[in-house]
Amino acid sequence: GAVVSQHPSRVICKSGTSVKIECRSLDFQATTMFWYRQFPKQSLMLMATSNEGSKATYEQGVEKDKFLINHASLTLSTLTVTSAHPEDSSFYICSASTSGVGTQYFGPGTRLLVL
Amino acid sequence: GQQVMQIPQYQHVQEGEDFTTYCNSSTTLSNIQWYKQRPGGHPVFLIQLVKSGEVKKQKRLTFQFGEAKKNSSLHITATQTTDVGTYFCAGRSNYQLIWGAGTKLIIKP
DSSP states (O other), X not given: OOOEEEEOSEEEEOTTOOEEEEEEESSSOOSEEEEEEEOTTSOEEEEEEEETTSOOEEOTTOOTTXXXXXXXXXTEEEEEEOSOOGGGOEXXXXXXXXXXXXXXXXXXXXXXXXX | OOOEEEEOSEEEEOTTSOEEEEEEESSOOSEEEEEEEOTTSOOEEEEEEOSTTOEEEETTEEEEEOTTSSEEEXXXXXXXXXXXXXXXXXXXXXXXXXXXXXXXXXXXX
């Protein structure tokens, strides 16, 4: 149980385009989903926390207009990287939890490469 | 701001030797979680500690949460090649999850 999927697993896009990443909890209802970014050989960096049906809470320094997060249902959250640039290339990982303070179950991640 | 310091950054061990990673928080934590990330993979939840002074074991892994709930450790006894990866702690404080930088366990050839 507690499986989280992400789609796509890898994406290559041109600079200036937008990319949407989906995070789904497959066998449980996730009231809270988290979005992380991880650079090579570095720790996970929390970008934002989203609760179903409400606006996401962004961490300091994360542009909310650039990284649009939607958590429309208890099993799906999406992260849209708008007007992507090469510096946005990274590994994006989501996690899902049945509460904001409980165990997080991580998705496999999405590797984004912006050319 | 709130920080969780994790040391060491890397640890090279011979197979069969023990491994320990430590996390220290600048603030009292409500709980601390440990994750393992295999090379090329995504972090996988290992355990959560909640109580002051709590000690939990998973086979060769021993997790401890300090009495003041500001520090934690993960100890692996007799490491095996399957233990290779990066171990992250993440402390919960004020409804935020504060991650340590991770300790990379490397088995010497």
